[in-house]
Amino acid sequence: MKITSIRLERLAVPLKHPYHLSQEYGIFSLATPVLVIMETDEGITGIGECDPWPLFTGDSAESVMTVLEHHLAPMLIGADPTNINELHRRMDAAIRNQHLAKSALDMAAYDIWGKWSGMPVHQLLGGKRRDTIRCMWSIGGSTPEESAAEVLEAKALGYDGCMIKIGGPNWKLDAARTRAVREAVGKDYPLIVDANQGWDLDTARRYGREIRDCGILFFEQPLQSWDVEGMASLRRCLDMPLSADEGVATLQDAMRLIKAEAVDIFSIKVTKNGGIRPAKAICEYAAAHGIQVFFNSMIEEGITQAASLQIGATCKNIVNTIGHAYFSPNRLEKDISDFHTHIHVAEGFVDVPDGPGLGITPDWDAIAGYRVETRTVTEPYKA
Numbered sequence: 001m002k003i004t005s006i007r008l009e010r011l012a013v014p015l016k017h018p019y020h021l022s023q024e025y026g027i028f029s030l031a032t033p034v035l036v037i038m039e040t041d042e043g044i045t046g047i048g049e050c051d052p053w054p055l056f057t058g059d060s061a062e063s064v065m066t067v068l069e070h071h072l073a074p075m076l077i078g079a080d081p082t083n084i085n086e087l088h089r090r091m092d093a094a095i096r097n098q099h100l101a102k103s104a105l106d107m108a109a110y111d112i113w114g115k116w117s118g119m120p121v122h123q124l125l126g127g128k129r130r131d132t133i134r135c136m137w138s139i140g141g142s143t144p145e146e147s148a149a150e151v152l153e154a155k156a157l158g159y160d161g162c163m164i165k166i167g168g169p170n171w172k173l174d175a176a177r178t179r180a181v182r183e184a185v186g187k188d189y190p191l192i193v194d195a196n197q198g199w200d201l202d203t204a205r206r207y208g209r210e211i212r213d214c215g216i217l218f219f220e221q222p223l224q225s226w227d228v229e230g231m232a233s234l235r236r237c238l239d240m241p242l243s244a245d246e247g248v249a250t251l252q253d254a255m256r257l258i259k260a261e262a263v264d265i266f267s268i269k270v271t272k273n274g275g276i277r278p279a280k281a282i283c284e285y286a287a288a289h290g291i292q293v294f295f296n297s298m299i300e301e302g303i304t305q306a307a308s309l310q311i312g313a314t315c316k317n318i319v320n321t322i323g324h325a326y327f328s329p330n331r332l333e334k335d336i337s338d339f340h341t342h343i344h345v346a347e348g349f350v351d352v353p354d355g356p357g358l359g360i361t362p363d364w365d366a367i368a369g370y371r372v373e374t375r376t377v378t379e380p381y382k383a
């Protein structure tokens with residue numbers, strides 16, 4: 001089987017409500033997914049998605065489109081989509097890094113491989129260890145009263161835990177929000193906090209000490225992604241597990257963080273991590289070192305979420321104290337696939353799709369409705 005054409009679709013999908021994040025990121029109100037539709041000479045089509053976020057990943061939707069059109073897609077025309085290792089070799093030979101763009105192609109190839117073999121991706125990854133995964137919600141920055149009201153709403157809907165977005169310019173306000181959420185929701189509801197690189201070591205330490213009695217399960221990415229020593233120092237002085245998100249894009253990042261004893265948990269995001277194969281490699285490396293994995297999400301549509309869920313179903317070291325971030329399409333105006341039918345909010349879980357490939361069906365009308373531009377690559381790369 002050979003890849004014959006790769007169509008790129010750049011979309012713009014509004015969020016239902018603006019999402020207030022750390023002072024590093026500001027307010028997020030429009031998602032800009034880039035889709036890859038991969039065709040083969042056997043008539044099997046695969047789909048992939050990536051979710052550029054310039055301040056988070058260093059990629060914009062426009063830059064991802066350029067990299068896909070001019071560097072990566074031409075390298076894969078004529079390649080066998082079931083040989084994932086060869087696809088990554090070709091992509092890495094074309095351009096360094098660019099994890100987002102590579103992830104969409106990796107995902108589409110897994111989708112084809114699964115459809116071709118009649119198996120879900122979780123089976124291609126060695127087999128699922130669970131049929132469902134608990135699902136949480138995430139609340140953005142606001143007042144303590146609004147944060148408390150939102151966590152009660154999430155709990156009433158059925159979500160199994162909440163992430164509180166912190167990392168704002170006033171750490172005392174974030175501490176007050178954290179405490180207000182805990183007091184509103186009761187002592188047993190699972191809560192985590194995520195500063196999205198918003199603070200320096202001193203601020204993170206002050207916040208962590210202030211909320212030490214709030215029963216927070218873990219504290220995600222308080223410091224800049226590159227600050228491995230800072231994370232290790234914070235971990236030594238706070239009696240609270242730390243999670244790396246922006247700091248763990250690659251397997252090499254994972255190695256450095258573990259060697260420095262800087263983290264307890266890795267946040268896995270399939271597009272940030274460069275696709276299903278590299279994300280799974282980080283999960284396995286983490287497992288071998290006693291590190292748990294938390295399935296997190298960019299502002300993702302259902303295609304990326306399905307890819308993430310296929311991996312999550314296979315990992316033995318998945319965090320079991322809180323649900324995972326398989327709620328993202330519910331934050332957006334509309335899902336562009338039927339992934340959302342797998343989110344059972346009232347029961348607080350997502351069910352793992354067992355259909356071939358990613359196990360979801362794209363909503364082509366929704367994709368057309370959100371389209372900004374489309375391009376198609378059919379010619380192989382010529383040096």
Ligand SMILES: [Mg+2]
Nearest residue numbers: 194220245267
């Ligand atoms: Mg995060």
